[in-house]
Amino acid sequence: MLRVQGLTSQFRGRAGVVRAIDDVSFEVPAGEAVGIVGETGSGKSVTIRSILGLLPSYGRVVAGSAEFEGEDLIKLSRTRLREIRGARIGFVAQNPFGALNPVLSIEKQFRNVMRAHRRMSRAELHDLAIERLAAVQVRGPERVLRGYAHELSGGMAQRVVIALAMLHDPPLVIADEPTTALDVTVQRQILDLIDSQVKQGGRSLLLVTHDLGVVAQYCHRVVVMKSGRVVETGLVADVFTNPTHEYTKQLLDAVPPAPWAQEAPGLTEQAVTSR
Ligand SMILES: Nc1ncnc2c1ncn2[C@@H]1O[C@H](COP(=O)(O)OP(=O)(O)O)[C@@H](O)[C@H]1O
Ligand SMILES: [Mg+2]
Incomplete structure (x- = not known):
């Protein structure tokens, strides 16, 4: 690999x-x-x-x-x-708050990561983001998507980073x-x-x-x-x-x-x- x-x-x-x-x-x-x-x-x-x-x-x-x-x-x-x-390649760094953008909503960051590689409607992307956040056991994914990185605990922020890193199903x-x-x-x-x-x-x-x-x-x-x-x-x-x-x-x-x-x-x- x-x-x-x-x-x-x-x-x-x-x-x-x-x-x-x-x-x-x-x-x-x-x-x-x-x-x-x-x-x-x-x-x-x-x-x-x-x-x-x-x-x-x-x-x-x-x-x-x-x-x-x-x-x-x-x-x-x-x-x-x-x-x-x-x-x-999905990359997960040491500090989730360094990996997330502090001034963009979490949903906007899902949109950016998705758009860089694939076209998808807002509604489709929203559903996918909810599904992926649920898969990494983020509670209240709707609220998390509307919110910002600083509102999350370190563990929850790292879960979001992992969901973003896995969004395109990387083999590595x-x-x-x-x-x-x-x-x-x-x-x-x-x-x-x-x-x-x-x-x-x-x-x-x-x-x-x-x-x-x-x-x-x-x-x-x-x-x-x-x-x-x-x-x-x-x-x-x-x-x-x-x-x-x-x-x-x-x-x-x-x-x-x-x-x-x-x-x-x-x-x-x-x-x-x-x-
Ligand atoms: N940004 C940097 N500028 C200068 N030297 C660096 C930088 N990052 C790492 N180094 C040096 O490179 C070596 C390896 O560091 P690093 O890969 O960060 O170690 P670690 O195994 O702790 O991850 C160290 O000697 C460190 O001082
Ligand atoms: Mg190191």
């Missing part, structure tokens, strides 16, 4: 050029969930933003490719990438720490929601997290990053039971034992065999 090879990106700043990621390679097979894990600053977000053409103006990809549906995303124009981002969903900005009580609900939306649609998922427990529960494969490089990659069941890199061992050791030791082994097997 997605094949990333040798991806290398850098930022130009006052202190000169800084290489943020170096020679990053991994694959997301069709219908599978891949987790990217690593400490803060290890290059997870830069990897995602490089793939999606969302680096700031002073950042750029200097080498590598990201093949998706027969095209190298790195070589595409901004316009073509925007098309793909809306229709073929990319989520960058989709719950770190949210209240702990809703974090699992949002991950479960992304997981069910991905499974129902037979989609692929690239999920960035710093939580190995999340990878164990939701992903088939894991990519471990450190200091801008991939240090280990493979099936979750293999990497977690038999880590080859010292850093992966440290990450595993750092996981609090209680929920992890009880939940993970069974869930890992389940996650691997149930797809």
Whole structure:
């Protein structure tokens, strides 16, 4: 579904050029969930933003490719990438309030996302938006559509973002720490929601997290990053039971034992065999 090879990106700043990621390679097979894990600053977000053409103006990809549906995303124009981002790749970012437009009603944002790729009457779009909001368990979807982002809780706002990201039924969903900005009580609900939306649609998922427990529960494969490089990659069941890199061992050791030791082994097997 997605094949990333040798991806290398850098930022130009006052202190000169800084290489943020170096020679990053991994694959997301069709219908599978891949987790990217690593400490803060290890290059997870830069990897995602490089793939999606969302680096700031002073950042750029200097080498590598990201093949998706027969095209190298790195070589595409901004316009073509925007098309793909809306229709073929659903993106869920860390902060839902950054993803939503504060001055447009939620309904207007559904209309904008829809219009970018498909013609539909206002009435049809309204019905579809209600249906999609209900599918992500947004209560009172009529009221939510009339309202604005600031009226929503973080969890509800992220549900709206997920509904928008899924509007065109993309075959690939990319989520960058989709719950770190949210209240702990809703974090699992949002991950479960992304997981069910991905499974129902037979989609692929690239999920960035710093939580190995999340990878164990939701992903088939894991990519471990450190200091801008991939240090280990493979099936979750293999990497977690038999880590080859010292850093992966440290990450595993750092996981609090209680929920992890009880939940993970069974869930890992389940996650691997149930797809
Ligand atoms: N906008 C930016 N400008 C300059 N450097 C950045 C920017 N974003 C990230 N970096 C640098 O790139 C590296 C990787 O960051 P990032 O991908 O955001 O890490 P994370 O794994 O926490 O998502 C870090 O060293 C960070 O300081
Ligand atoms: Mg990040």
